[in-house]
Amino acid sequence: MARLAEVSTATVSRVLSGGKPVSPEVADRVRVAAQDVGYRPNPAAQTLLRGSSRTVGVVVPDLGNPYFAEILKGVAAEAAATDHHTLVAGTEEDPEQEYRSAIELARWVDGLLLCAPRMSTPRLREVAEAARRLVLINRVLRHSAVGSVVVDYHLGVRALCEHLASLGHKRIAYLQGPTAAWSDQQRQRGFRSPEASGLTIIRVPCGSTLVDGQDAVDEALTYKPTAMICFNDHVAVGVLSRLRELGLSVPGDISVAGIDNAPMSAHTDPGLTTYAVSTIELGRQAWERFTPRVTTATTHVQGELVIRASTAPPPHRPRR
Amino acid sequence: MARLAEVSTATVSRVLSGGKPVSPEVADRVRVAAQDVGYRPNPAAQTLLRGSSRTVGVVVPDLGNPYFAEILKGVAAEAAATDHHTLVAGTEEDPEQEYRSAIELARWVDGLLLCAPRMSTPRLREVAEAARRLVLINRVLRHSAVGSVVVDYHLGVRALCEHLASLGHKRIAYLQGPTAAWSDQQRQRGFRSPEASGLTIIRVPCGSTLVDGQDAVDEALTYKPTAMICFNDHVAVGVLSRLRELGLSVPGDISVAGIDNAPMSAHTDPGLTTYAVSTIELGRQAWERFTPRVTTATTHVQGELVIRASTAPPPHRPRR
DNA sequence: GTGAAAGCGCTAACAA
DNA sequence: TTGTTAGCGCTTTCAC
Numbered sequence: 119m120a121r122l123a124e125v126s127t128a129t130v131s132r133v134l135s136g137g138k139p140v141s142p143e144v145a146d147r148v149r150v151a152a153q154d155v156g157y158r159p160n161p162a163a164q165t166l167l168r169g170s171s172r173t174v175g176v177v178v179p180d181l182g183n184p185y186f187a188e189i190l191k192g193v194a195a196e197a198a199a200t201d202h203h204t205l206v207a208g209t210e211e212d213p214e215q216e217y218r219s220a221i222e223l224a225r226w227v228d229g230l231l232l233c234a235p236r237m238s239t240p241r242l243r244e245v246a247e248a249a250r251r252l253v254l255i256n257r258v259l260r261h262s263a264v265g266s267v268v269v270d271y272h273l274g275v276r277a278l279c280e281h282l283a284s285l286g287h288k289r290i291a292y293l294q295g296p297t298a299a300w301s302d303q304q305r306q307r308g309f310r311s312p313e314a315s316g317l318t319i320i321r322v323p324c325g326s327t328l329v330d331g332q333d334a335v336d337e338a339l340t341y342k343p344t345a346m347i348c349f350n351d352h353v354a355v356g357v358l359s360r361l362r363e364l365g366l367s368v369p370g371d372i373s374v375a376g377i378d379n380a381p382m383s384a385h386t387d388p389g390l391t392t393y394a395v396s397t398i399e400l401g402r403q404a405w406e407r408f409t410p411r412v413t414t415a416t417t418h419v420q421g422e423l424v425i426r427a428s429t430a431p432p433p434h435r436p437r438r
Numbered sequence: 439m440a441r442l443a444e445v446s447t448a449t450v451s452r453v454l455s456g457g458k459p460v461s462p463e464v465a466d467r468v469r470v471a472a473q474d475v476g477y478r479p480n481p482a483a484q485t486l487l488r489g490s491s492r493t494v495g496v497v498v499p500d501l502g503n504p505y506f507a508e509i510l511k512g513v514a515a516e517a518a519a520t521d522h523h524t525l526v527a528g529t530e531e532d533p534e535q536e537y538r539s540a541i542e543l544a545r546w547v548d549g550l551l552l553c554a555p556r557m558s559t560p561r562l563r564e565v566a567e568a569a570r571r572l573v574l575i576n577r578v579l580r581h582s583a584v585g586s587v588v589v590d591y592h593l594g595v596r597a598l599c600e601h602l603a604s605l606g607h608k609r610i611a612y613l614q615g616p617t618a619a620w621s622d623q624q625r626q627r628g629f630r631s632p633e634a635s636g637l638t639i640i641r642v643p644c645g646s647t648l649v650d651g652q653d654a655v656d657e658a659l660t661y662k663p664t665a666m667i668c669f670n671d672h673v674a675v676g677v678l679s680r681l682r683e684l685g686l687s688v689p690g691d692i693s694v695a696g697i698d699n700a701p702m703s704a705h706t707d708p709g710l711t712t713y714a715v716s717t718i719e720l721g722r723q724a725w726e727r728f729t730p731r732v733t734t735a736t737t738h739v740q741g742e743l744v745i746r747a748s749t750a751p752p753p754h755r756p757r758r
Numbered sequence: 759g760t761g762a763a764a765g766c767g768c769t770a771a772c773a774a
Numbered sequence: 775t776t777g778t779t780a781g782c783g784c785t786t787t788c789a790c
Contacts, residue, residue, distance in 0.1 A: 126761045131785055141759060156568065158545050162491060163783035165482035166766050173525075181514055187507035194501055194528050198539070203546065205493075206526050208514050219518070225478050226523065248476065328705065359705040385648065385679040387707040446777045451769055459775060483767035486782050 123151035134159065173203040174408065175223035175230045177216065178255075181208035183326075184380055185350070185397055186233065189255065192401020193231060200409075202228075209234070211296070211326075217241045224249040229408045231255065235299040253407045255400065256301040258416055266416045267403045271301055271377065274393030275308025277423045278347050278375050281391070283317055285431045287345045287373065290317060291338040293324035293331065293357065295349035302349065305377070324353060331356025335364070344372060344432035351376035351383045354390055358428070369430035379424055389426030395419065443471035454479060493523040494728065495543035495550045497536065498575075501528035503646075504700055505670070505717055506553065509575065512721020513551060520729075522548075529554070531616070531646075537561045544569040549728045551575065555619040573727045575720065576621040578736055586736045587723045591621055591697065594713030595628025597743045598667050598695050601711070603637055605751045607665045607693065610637060611658040613644035613651065613677065615669035622669065625697070644673060651676025655684070664692060664752035671696035671703045674710055678748070689750035699744055709746030715739065 120127045125144060132138035133148040140148075151157070165171040174197050178186035194204040205227055207219035216234040221244070224230050229251035234242065239259070246252050246264050254266040282290055292309065295302035309319045320341045324334040331353035338346060348354035354376030361368055368374050368388055376383060379394030396419070403417050440447045445464060452458035453468040460468075471477070485491040494517050498506035514524040525547055527539035536554040541564070544550050549571035554562065559579070566572050566584050574586040602610055612629065615622035629639045640661045644654040651673035658666060668674035674696030681688055688694050688708055696703060699714030716739070723737050 127783085128761060128763095128785075129759085132760090135785080139759060144759080158541075158568075159785095160486070160783050161546050162482050162485035163766090164785080166480070166486055166768090166783085167785055169766075171482060181511040182504070182508045184502070184504055184507065187504065188502045190526070191501035191528055194526060195530070198527065203543070204526050206510070206514060206524050207518060208511055210515070221478075223523070226481050248478075328701065355702065355705050358707075362707065381648065382675065382702050385675050385706075387678075387682065447767085448769070448778080449776060452776090455769080461775060464776080479769095480767050483782090484769080486766090486784085487768055487770085489782075 119151060119155050119157045122155065123148045130157075131159075170228050171203075171226060172201060173205055173227045174405070175205045175207070175220075175227035177207045177209060177219050177223060177230065178233045179209050179211045179216070179235065181206065183352070184382075185352075185378055188397035189233070189401040189404070192398040193405050196402055196405040211236070213237050217245070220245045221248055224252075229253065231404050233257070235296065235301055251408055253404050255404055256304075258300075263415075265407045267400060267407065267419060268304070268416060269301070269395050269400065269419050269421060271304040271393075272308035274377055274395075274421050274423075275305045275347065276311055278377075278391075278393060279309065279312035279317060279319075281423060281425065282345045282347075282373060282375070282429060283312065283315070285373070285429065287432050288316075288318060289320065289341070289343045289345075291320045291322050291341055291343035291346045293322050293334050293338060293346060293348045293353055295324070295326050297323070299326075305349070324349060326350060326352060328352050328356035328359075332360040335360040339364075345429065346372065346374050348374065348376045350378045351380035351390060351392055352378075354392070354428075355380075355382065355386055358386055358388075358390070368428050371433055373429040373432070375429055379421070383424075384426070386428075388428045391426045391429040392424050393421045394424045395421040439471060439475050439477045442475065443468045450477075451479075490548050491523070491546060492521060493525055493547045494725070495525045495527070495540075495547035496553075497527045497529060497539050497543060497550065498553045499529050499531045499536070499555065501526065503672070504702075505672075505698055508717035509553070509721040509724070512718040513725050516722055516725040531556070533557050537565065540565045541568055544572075549573065551724050553577070555616065555621055571728055573724050575724055576624075578620075583735075585727045587720060587727065587739060588624070588736060589621070589715050589720065589739050589741060591624040591713075592628035594697055594715075594741050594743075595625045595667065596631055598697075598711075598713060599629065599632035599637060599639075601743060601745065602665045602667075602693060602695070602749060603632065603635070605693070605749065607752050608636075608638060609640065609661070609663045609665075611640045611642050611661055611663035611666045613642050613654050613658060613666060613668045613673055615644070615646050617643070619646075625669070644669060646670060646672060648672050648676035648679075652680040655680040659684075665749065666692065666694050668694065668696045670698045671700035671710060671712055672698075674712070674748075675700075675702065675706055678706055678708075678710070688748050691753055693749040693752070695749055699741070703744075704746070706748075708748045711746045711749040712744050713741045714744045715741040 133145045197204050209215040213236040216237045230249040233255040258266045322338045376392040379392045383390040453465045529535040533556040536557045550569040553575040578586045642658045696712040699712045703710040
């Protein structure tokens with residue numbers, strides 16, 4: 119290729135990287151030759167030399183989950199816009215894989231975007247040490263320089279509680295997320311103030327998937343709540359589905375609320391009341407933390423209450 | 439690191455790559471030192487030397503779309519299982535970006551998995567030339583050695599038509615996918631035989647998203663179909679949503695069917711009749727085409743008809 | 759404005 | 775079994 123254009127490899131490099139002093143005629147000759155041969159520099163060699171792969175890594179629990187898929191989409195789009203690539207790993211909701219994938223990717227990428235709700239804190243510190251740059255999603259690593267982007271889920275939960283309380287609900291079941299998930303703990307925080315105000319919250323073990331929601335409904339109903347708040351919209355859709363099977367009407371017999379505002383939540387029947395979080399914004403914010411030296415350790419992303427048809431006043435029940 | 443263990447770099451390499459003749463004591467010394475320093479070989483250097491990055495690239499129109507998200511999930515999981523990484527790019531449904539991303543990633547990866555419904559055939563050939571290995575999803579490149587994994591959408595469409603015909607439907611609207619999308623053409627093929635048998639198919643321009651579905655309903659209704667087949671389940675959910683707004687009952691007033699069996703389709707109200715395609719299987723098949731030298735050019739993935747509550751006999755209408 | 763040469767970090771080939 | 779050396783493909787000095 120260099121000999122095709124009758125120049126040295128150095129000159130080829132100068133032309134192709136641009137902004138270097140090269141005579142126009144030579145530059146043209148090189149470009150033509152490159153076009154002819156379809157020459158493109160070897161990225162591994164460039165990376166080795168520059169010490170940067172212009173690549174960002176994204177590690178999430180489940181690539182198939184729309185929530186994470188959209189975060190990924192946001193990040194990949196931002197990355198591509200600044201000529202960066204995106205390396206991904208799904209960890210199958212497994213703390214061991216969260217660690218392995220993160221450590222593995224860390225060596226490749228310039229920066230790592232990590233959503234690892236289950237990884238232990240010590241291991242998280244290891245990852246922080248291994249990665250050139252690290253941004254955490256929905257998790258905070260205290261006493262460290264690691265930045266985070268977190269959704270204020272406690273505000274969301276509180277807003278949902280207030281909404282339900284204002285409708286007259288007194289007994290609310292909370293269908294919990296995966297145990298030990300950092301963001302479930304955030305949600306739990308949001309119940310403090312409503313509980314202090316007299317609301318009864320019944321915590322029911324559940325999970326993060328649609329099927330988890332379906333399966334948790336029957337137990338939740340044994341506590342006779344008049345409303346359910348679900349770990350996320352995924353779960354809520356499962357709940358709606360199971361309630362329909364049971365012949366219960368939503369919101370006539372029971373109110374249901376989700377969290378996240380998944381794309382489908384506006385289109386369930388009834389439409390789902392939820393705490394809307396912009397995942398695209400989340401991804402964008404996470405990306406931004408890479409580029410400049412952002413000062414604040416944690417970026418808080420706020421959502422907003424979206425009231426649809428799945429919540430209404432509780433049914434009148436005969437008093438004894 | 440090498441001097442910490444008091445050995446040469448070559449020995450370090452031998453220990454860490456394994457399967458090389460090294461004395462146990464030295465091996466231990468190296469491993470301890472590596473552990474201490476947290477040493478991991480530079481992947482760019484390894485790639486440069488080996489000529490392989492152990493990385494697969496995945497290019498899809500929309501990373502946020504559950505259909506592609508699940509394909510990605512399948513591929514990433516298979517890749518990780520054999521110690522490969524996954525590089526992704528979303529192309530925002532733009533043919534130009536499909537090309538640029540593919541060409542760009544091709545240089546990085548050992549193999550490229552490409553879902554580019556809109557890219558022109560000549561450009562596709564360019565990509566085929568640039569990539570070490572290439573597998574196409576839902577597209578075929580004729581007169582080439584490029585392998586494909588395609589869903590037999592024409593069979594799906596035919597099955598849906600037969601199902602609807604057996605219920606008594608005569609006029610069916612098809613809400614088309616993106617113009618020039620290869621897989622929409624496949625679906626169109628599926629109407630040939632039903633049309634020959636006397637079914638009337640009305641083609642309505644639509645698209646691939648939920649919102650496209652919502653927007654296309656009103657026009658579709660002007661043709662007075664008794665059933666609608668949608669480009670995919672996404673569209674179908676939008677259709678259900680709009681029909682509900684209009685006060686039309688499904689399947690009482692009109693039947694609706696989708697294609698793909700998205701995760702949510704079992705949980706809409708009514709449940710969506712659809713042609714179920716296993717995206718995980720799609721991803722897995724695509725991955726398999728990389729490893730051995732598969733003989734057949736094209737792998738066909740078949741789906742199956744899933745009948746739920748959204749399809750039923752057409753309403754009785756007064757004859758004049 | 760251009761070429762020659764060094765070297766990024768690693769591993770395979772060759773020596774010892 | 776281990777160390778020394780060359781070279782993967784590129785970019786960046788340093789000469790000219």
